Amino acid sequence: MSIGPGRVSTSMRGCVALMAGFMLGLQADAFCADFVVQVGAFANRGNAERLMTRLGEVGVFNTRLWDVGRPARTLTTVLSGPFSDREQAREAQLELARFGYSGFIRGCSVALPAQHYAAKTEPESSTTPSIAQPAPTPQFVSAAETVRAEGARSEWTGNVNLEYRTFFHSPGDPRQHGDNVSLSAQPELYYAWNNGRDSLTFVPFFRWDQHDDERTHLDIRELMWLTARNGWELRIGVGKVFWGVTESQHLVDIINQTDLVENIDTEEKLGQPMLNLALIRDWGTLDTFVLPYFRERTFPGPEGRLRMMPGVDPGGAIYVSSREQEHIDFAIRWSHSPGDWDLGLSHFTGTSRDPRFTPGTREDGEVVMFPIYDQIDQTGLDVQATKGSWLWKLEAIRRSGQGPSFVASTTGFEYTYFGIFETPMDVGLVMEYLYDDRPKDITAPFADDIFAGVRLTLNDVQSTEALLGCIFDMDSSARLCNVEASRRLSDHWMVEFEVRTFQELTERDPLFSLRRDDYAQLGLSYHF
Amino acid sequence: MKKLWLLLPLLGLFPLACPAQTAEEKGLEIAVEADKRDLGWSDSTADMKMILRNRQGEQSERAIRVRTLEVQGDGDKSLTIFDHPADVKGTAFLSYTHAVKADDQWLYLPALKRVKRISSANKSGPFMGSEFAYEDISSQEIEKYHYKYLRDETLDGQETFVIQRTPQYKHSGYTKQMAWIDKQHYRVLKVAYFDRKGAHLKTLTIKDYKQYLDKYWRADRMHMANHQNGKSTTLLWSKHRFKSGFSDRDFDRNSLKRAR
Structure with missing residues (x-):
């Protein structure tokens, strides 16, 4: 029937x-x-x-x-x-x-x-x-009993990346190399239940590097349990949090430590252990963080390029707090999006993610730099106003506990010309002013600088994109320039291209040790 | 009863003050009726597969999931989750459309865990490299156009009204659109798009309409042909669902970060 x-x-x-x-x-x-x-x-x-x-x-x-x-x-x-x-x-x-x-x-x-x-x-x-x-005879069970029938779902995704880097100049340290091959993998396991309101995410990361033993490393980028309800979200585990709006540098972003061996642009981060409660109300979102363990910044080893000279010995880290890596840090952030504004106000108290450095002699007699991790308080503000094709941006911080208190900011705009010359292509112009009232040194290299960049988005089937930009020092003729471009080759393959140059750096410049490290990099990644 | 007497002269005058309906009034009336027939669905979810074809016939595919919240008196809110190709997997897009003022749009970039407010002035730009512009797939509010009734026409055996829509919002890529709307159910069956120079740019054909909840019509197949570059895009919709009980909370920046 x-x-x-x-x-x-x-x-x-x-x-x-x-x-x-x-x-x-x-x-x-x-x-x-x-x-x-x-x-x-x-x-x-x-x-x-x-x-x-x-x-x-x-x-x-x-x-x-x-x-x-x-x-x-x-x-x-x-x-x-x-x-x-x-x-x-x-x-x-x-x-x-x-x-x-x-x-x-x-x-x-x-x-x-x-x-x-x-x-x-x-x-x-x-x-x-x-x-x-x-x-x-029929009889229906109560709705409450069927609640446990809610579906679960799991996903297995990730990417593998092969990169080749070639440097334009011979190295400044004879232990360094002229070119380099590296391979990385970042799988991601996602499991959700309760109709997606509860989830578990696991993202390990591994990189193998041909020459730099410090760059060959393993990290847990994420191992997070999330539970979301109507007015709140709770996250417990290891994860990554991004705060901010500007492009040239990320002053306000402070929860995660930088995985500096990955890329000198400081955008790659190490997984941070955390407990995060977000309260979601009409007046915005209030995030509170308890950060029970500190991650040390990674630094290139003796054979790695793009490093300070003398090199940093991460093993000799000096902590201001006697609890060292076990110092418990706290952070709070309010964020809201009224109309065409996006606002964020945050405060962090704990171990500075940015170290200062002190020269010293290691047991083997080599002169190295030791990182010093201070206890700081940092208040941050980030604002974006989105007005038609214009994005107006501001990030500002005030930090105390790392020498005298100081203020730093990034202010600027991004203007996009959509569909230039009657083509589908978008051209964006980015300009930002970088200010820092500390004396210029390796912890504050951009005290009075201007970033100018062009973003090209082809809007084609291959999602071809490129960003070309330079940071110009207003007090000298030094400039750092970079090109980042990517294009899809197929459903699973992508090609990425990157060039960075460090030009006209004088001996007084805190980035002087990078003057011979101009490079071009070609990357091929497989996404699954 | 006295009050009704007061109304009588008004009733008598009405036909005099209102001569034969103009083409503009009739066009608006059709648009209002179509809008009215699609009210009250509260929220919806659907899966979409996109097939892009270039002039040589080479194909590539995209897969997204869309959930939408009906907003009375303003444009709808929508959250789009990208599933395919693999490199955009996990990217999500949140949009609050508005009838007249600029839409609010945020993009979530999973690699950086960054939520980025983006400009919505890209209305005429291609959506995911396809022949659909953002303005073709965003919520169609009455206030977005001026209307004009053109004629009746039989399209594939169905009686239709043909109306002209002139975009009233900023940054549109079109000078006008012609829409074929069937007389029985007020569903859009076909749209012809005319570019900034007034030339015929694209034709959208909408097929396989199905009715949900005894009221709402949704099409399973939309085909956009670009007559100027020879490319085309087909959208295949599936798993339409309504009234899942979503609220504003499911369409905020927090839910954007969690969207999978």
């Missing part, structure tokens, strides 16, 4: 009220006006739950359990759906079949009397994994 959509629809109305408050916050009529694929029916609810879990493992998440029968003799059905029409239900049925699960399509027949239901089920019962004796 087949189930015709016409026959089932007459019974749909009946279950509307009964299903009110249905799990997933799904409104009842949305479910009942639809079709479902019944994958199984069990006398033992545990078996039904196990089937649902197995379905989740193969990527079928839209499943739910539905009980029929008297409390003593409940029959639990595993339903996939709802689907708006029979055709979609059939597609889902075929997909289930591909995973080895046979199911059959029905309307919202949970409202049918059990005899009716059984009569409809029986002829196709051979397709279900297990069929129990149907109960003689």
Whole structure:
């Protein structure tokens, strides 16, 4: 006996009220006006739950359990759906079949009397994994009981990257090399349940470097449990947080330590252990952070390029706090987006992510730089106003505890000319002023500088993009320039190109040791 | 009863003060009716597969998931999650559309964990390298256009109104659009787009409409052909669902960061 959509629809109305408050916050009529694929029916609810879990493992998440029968003799059905029409239900049925699960399509027949239901089920019962004796009279379980049927889903993604770097000049230290090959991998495992409101994310990172032993490293970028509810979100674990709006430098961003061996642009970060509670209200989001463990900055080893000279010995780190890496840091941030403004106000108290340096002699007699991690207080403000094609940006910080208190800021704009010359291409102009009232040194290299850049977005099928920019020192003729470009080769492959040059650096410049480290880099990455 | 007497002269005058309906009034009336018939769906989710074809017939694919919150009296809010190609996986896009003023748009970049407010002045720009511009796929509010009824026409056996829409918002890539709307259900079946020079640029054909919740029509197939560059894009929609119980909270910057 087949189930015709016409026959089932007459019974749909009946279950509307009964299903009110249905799990997933799904409104009842949305479910009942639809079709479902019944994958199984069990006398033992545990078996039904196990089937649902197995379905989740193969990527079928839209499943739910539905009980029929008297409390003593409940029959639990595993339903996939709802689907708006029979055709979609059939597609889902075929997909289930591909995973080895046979199911059959029905309307919202949970409202049918059990005899009716059984009569409809029986002829196709051979397709279900297990069929129990149907109960003689229908009775619906409460909505609360079905809540545990909410679907879970997991995802396995990531990327592998191969890069080749060639330097334009011979190295300043004979231990360094003229070119370099490196390979990195960053897989990502994501598991969500409770309809995505709870999730677990695991992102390990590994890099192998041909010459630099410090750059060959392993890190846990993320190992985070997140639970989100209507007015709050809680994150516990290791993760990454970004704050800020500007492009040339990120002053306000302070939660994570920089993984400097990755890229001198300081945008790569190490995973930070944290407990983060976000309160989400009409007046904005208030994030509070407890940061129980400090991560030391990574520095290139003796054979690595793009480093200070003498090189930094990360093993000899000096801490102002006697608790060293175990000092517990705190941060709080309010952020809000009224109209076309984005605002953020933050405060951090704890171990400075930016070290100062002191020269010293290591046991083996080599002169090295030791990083000093101070205890600081930093207040940060970030503002963006989005006015048509103009983005106006400001980031400012005030930091105390690292020498005399100081103020630093980045102020600027980005203007985008969309569809230039009647082509789909966008051209963006970025200009920012970098200010720091500390005397210029390696911890504050951009005290009075201007960044000017051009961003090209081709808006083509390959998503070709390029950013060309230079930071000009206003007090000398020194300039740092870079080009970053990327283009998709296929569904999984991307090619990336990068050039950085350090020009006209005088002996007084804090970045003087980089003067011979101009390089070009070609990267090939595979995304899965 | 006295009050009704006061109304009588007004009723008598009305036909005199309101001569035959103009083409503009009829055009607006059709747009208002179409809008009215699609009110009350609260929220929706759907999956979309995009097939891009160039002049040589080479294809590439995109996959996204979209969830939308109906906003009464303003444009809708939407959250778009990118699934394919693999390099954009995890990127998410949040948009608050507005009838007349500029939309609010944020982009989440998963590699940097950065939420970036972006300019919405790119209305005429291509969406994910396709032949659909942002303005073609964003929420269609009545106030966005001036309307004019052109004629009746039979399109593939269906009786339609043909109306002209003139964009009233800034940064549109079009001088005008012609839309074919079926008389029975007020669904858009076809749109012709005319570029800034007034030349016919693209034609959108919308097929396989299905009705949901006994009221709302959604198409499974949209085909955009660009007549000037020979490229085309097909959107295949599936898994339309309505009234999942979403709220503003599911369309804020926090949910953008969590979107997977």
